[in-house]
Amino acid sequence: MPYDPSAFPPFAVTVDLVVLTVRRHALCALAVRRGESPFQGRWALPGGFVRDDEDLAQAAARELAEETGLRAHDPATPAQDHGAHLEQLATYGDPKRDPRMRVVSVAHLALAPDLPAPRAGGDASNARWAPVEELLQQGGYGRDGEPTAPLAFDHALILSDGVERARSKIEYSSLATAFCPPEFTVGELRRVYEAVWGVALDPRNFHRKVTGTPGFLVPTGGTTTRQGGRPAQLFRAGGATLLNPPMLRPEV
Amino acid sequence: MPYDPSAFPPFAVTVDLVVLTVRRHALCALAVRRGESPFQGRWALPGGFVRDDEDLAQAAARELAEETGLRAHDPATPAQDHGAHLEQLATYGDPKRDPRMRVVSVAHLALAPDLPAPRAGGDASNARWAPVEELLQQGGYGRDGEPTAPLAFDHALILSDGVERARSKIEYSSLATAFCPPEFTVGELRRVYEAVWGVALDPRNFHRKVTGTPGFLVPTGGTTTRQGGRPAQLFRAGGATLLNPPMLRPEV
DNA sequence: AGTGTTTATCGTCAGGAAGACGACTATGAT
DNA sequence: ATCATAGTCGTCTTCCTGACGATAAACACT
Numbered sequence: 109m110p111y112d113p114s115a116f117p118p119f120a121v122t123v124d125l126v127v128l129t130v131r132r133h134a135l136c137a138l139a140v141r142r143g144e145s146p147f148q149g150r151w152a153l154p155g156g157f158v159r160d161d162e163d164l165a166q167a168a169a170r171e172l173a174e175e176t177g178l179r180a181h182d183p184a185t186p187a188q189d190h191g192a193h194l195e196q197l198a199t200y201g202d203p204k205r206d207p208r209m210r211v212v213s214v215a216h217l218a219l220a221p222d223l224p225a226p227r228a229g230g231d232a233s234n235a236r237w238a239p240v241e242e243l244l245q246q247g248g249y250g251r252d253g254e255p256t257a258p259l260a261f262d263h264a265l266i267l268s269d270g271v272e273r274a275r276s277k278i279e280y281s282s283l284a285t286a287f288c289p290p291e292f293t294v295g296e297l298r299r300v301y302e303a304v305w306g307v308a309l310d311p312r313n314f315h316r317k318v319t320g321t322p323g324f325l326v327p328t329g330g331t332t333t334r335q336g337g338r339p340a341q342l343f344r345a346g347g348a349t350l351l352n353p354p355m356l357r358p359e360v
Numbered sequence: 361m362p363y364d365p366s367a368f369p370p371f372a373v374t375v376d377l378v379v380l381t382v383r384r385h386a387l388c389a390l391a392v393r394r395g396e397s398p399f400q401g402r403w404a405l406p407g408g409f410v411r412d413d414e415d416l417a418q419a420a421a422r423e424l425a426e427e428t429g430l431r432a433h434d435p436a437t438p439a440q441d442h443g444a445h446l447e448q449l450a451t452y453g454d455p456k457r458d459p460r461m462r463v464v465s466v467a468h469l470a471l472a473p474d475l476p477a478p479r480a481g482g483d484a485s486n487a488r489w490a491p492v493e494e495l496l497q498q499g500g501y502g503r504d505g506e507p508t509a510p511l512a513f514d515h516a517l518i519l520s521d522g523v524e525r526a527r528s529k530i531e532y533s534s535l536a537t538a539f540c541p542p543e544f545t546v547g548e549l550r551r552v553y554e555a556v557w558g559v560a561l562d563p564r565n566f567h568r569k570v571t572g573t574p575g576f577l578v579p580t581g582g583t584t585t586r587q588g589g590r591p592a593q594l595f596r597a598g599g600a601t602l603l604n605p606p607m608l609r610p611e612v
Numbered sequence: 613a614g615t616g617t618t619t620a621t622c623g624t625c626a627g628g629a630a631g632a633c634g635a636c637t638a639t640g641a642t
Numbered sequence: 643a644t645c646a647t648a649g650t651c652g653t654c655t656t657c658c659t660g661a662c663g664a665t666a667a668a669c670a671c672t
Binding site for chain 3: 545
């Protein structure tokens, strides 16, 4: 069946990735330095064109693997393998968001445990983990003293939406475990919540909450002292994906 | 700056709408009958191509106005005007979702009060409000006895996602008021929750909950007996958009 | 007028969950 | 040995919810 291609305007479709992790008690996002115009030399979210035979999720998983080496696991399967969590975030299609042409970007959100070093096509100097506050504040100065330019395109908006999604989603799901290695302690999980929310949580109430929620955590039998202090029990993520009742984010 | 159009595959981008309302104690969605191939004669979600100079939200608002006459109000503004709630839902881009060509559809979710009659380009016979269970069950029989064919394309999936979004979102937001006329009673609001969730709620506990949540409801001073029984106080939606603590959906 | 039905609204009570916080335990560092 | 650090177990109070009794104000009958 022939179809008149002039009946609709042609678009380019890309996927952009908000890849979040927790490093040194801070919520960090993966940023890559742009090598081409526009916004040459500026930081941006990783992403690329969707190929002709790809689903959107496939394209996002491919980009994630190219940038970080992480495999994405299906959101439907429990977090057994060591892949990152990947889900669609939102789609951005302002006619002027890319000065070259009409581009619609389907942003995805990925959550990963703390990783060795990022790589952008093998070039580590063009990719980095940066605290999200540093990437989102405009015209300030980063940790290294160099002035922070705003992210390219509308990527500050996309990053902001992704961070907000992650902040709200760890309230009522077990997604915070996606930031942890396969085995982790209650304290490490608590520090994830504290980093993502930017608040301090009571260790005792947190311990009661997470260990008392059926299916959230499964003890592996081992212990560790890698955080110092008394040895802590090791857990892995249980099968439960929804937290009911949810973890409450403190106000103010 | 010239850009090589052959460097990326061209896509068509559409918006599809999940327009929900509550009619006769049932959650209903707007469906339109397809006049062209493919899926000619089958029911589908309303939608259309995004124009060259339009934002995605603008395109969704335009389609909503064309199909229902409803104006969409900005999600940021409080629900003062009589427009419908409109928000982006998700994006669907399977390479085979449209047999003709590569189409990426940015689905939007709209919530509207019970409306007179739908119109699809002025032709009422090609548009209808149908209970969502009727549209989602495949191979059954609708209320009118005619066999229900599955929705065109992947629209059953989109509708299912939209319904799930609405069901979860009225838990923790004041969005249920978008299903109500500008002035409504506590009982009418309760019947919205009951229809969307498909459960029965205790009128006394519901009344205590909604009237006790600051900013949720604002009394207008009037009363009505349009539901029969003792006259009920009339309210309009307050400025609060988030419900904290949330309205709890009964289990099982 | 009285009675029943319907819906709205207020009140009471028990159980569960969360915040605040005391107490104790088990490791490494000095 | 002492201290600092982190983990784990309890207790108490407060708030919220679910279950449900009771009253109020309309309408439809008889």
